[in-house]
Amino acid sequence: MAKVLVVTSGKGGVGKTTTTAALGAALAQSGASVAVVDFDVGLRNLDLVMGAERRVVYDLINVVNGDAKLNQALIRDKRLDTLHLLPASQTRDKDALTDEGVARVMGELREKFDWVICDSPAGIERGATLAMRHADLAVVVTNPEVSSVRDSDRIIGLLDSKTLKAERGEKMEKHLILSRYDPARADRGDMLKIDDVLEILSIPLLAIVPESLEVLRASNVGCPVTMNNPLSAPARAYIDAARRLRGETVAMSVPSDKKSLINKLFTRRAA
């Protein structure tokens, strides 16, 4: 039975697209068939982060409107044949997405794949509510910073009211990915601590993804971080998150400030 997962946050720039690509690749690496779907109509970027930007022919809106078949628009990953991308349209407007059309496409995706991961646009407008509408579970991506936490709280409210699952009176399963976490700043008292964010948002923690150069490097070359450098700290966090989503029990690894004292003395000056 397929599971539809929405990656959402409210605020932009917190790591939704990175998370979608990394979780999608990690799930596909474990053998599941996965489709990642870009709902950010007009500002598509999942294709770029996945390294498929030159292979886009048809997009989500073409399929929603019936101008192309789902199979024609899906792009199979060149490195991992269980991973597929359904890109967003770059030229059209999000109003081109009809409720009925999206419902039909989501139904088709459910039949073909084990996991369907929807990358939500930022904001709380129609694009974001459409991305979450058909979800069975949600991953809320939050940075340890006041505006991101507040926006996540708002999104959690929408997940509990605007989704089909909520409208049916069922409980929406929600998980938190705390990204761009910097243990050194948290230790110094300059960054919200993990427990603070968990207490405020009160949804279960799926992963803590440390701030890392590896995420930037992966997007630079167009490869999900879990494939580009699977041993890096962010990749390990996403791989563990994918295992938890599949129902495994995996101990949570908390990033720590492991630098030596000498190293700290030199880097603090720059921080």
Added chain:
Amino acid sequence: MNIFNLFGKRPSARVASDRLKLILAHERSGRGGSDLVLLLREEILAVIERHVAVERDKVQIRLERGIGVSTLGVDIELPVTVGGGLAAA
């Protein structure tokens, strides 16, 4: 922990956490319903407009959200011409 904390300066993350808890408590309580402040403003103005012509840009609204109690202040500038009317009323 750094040396400033020893002298009573609160870490900025502590301030962030406290501010978030306060504002989110308010936002969650208002969620789903209409915006109480807007509603109160409109109803208060409607009552006053029954007696006096009020210019909308002469209305100042202040809201202070606190932990146990919030205060709403509405300052309405009344035109001088109706002063006599008000005194007579």
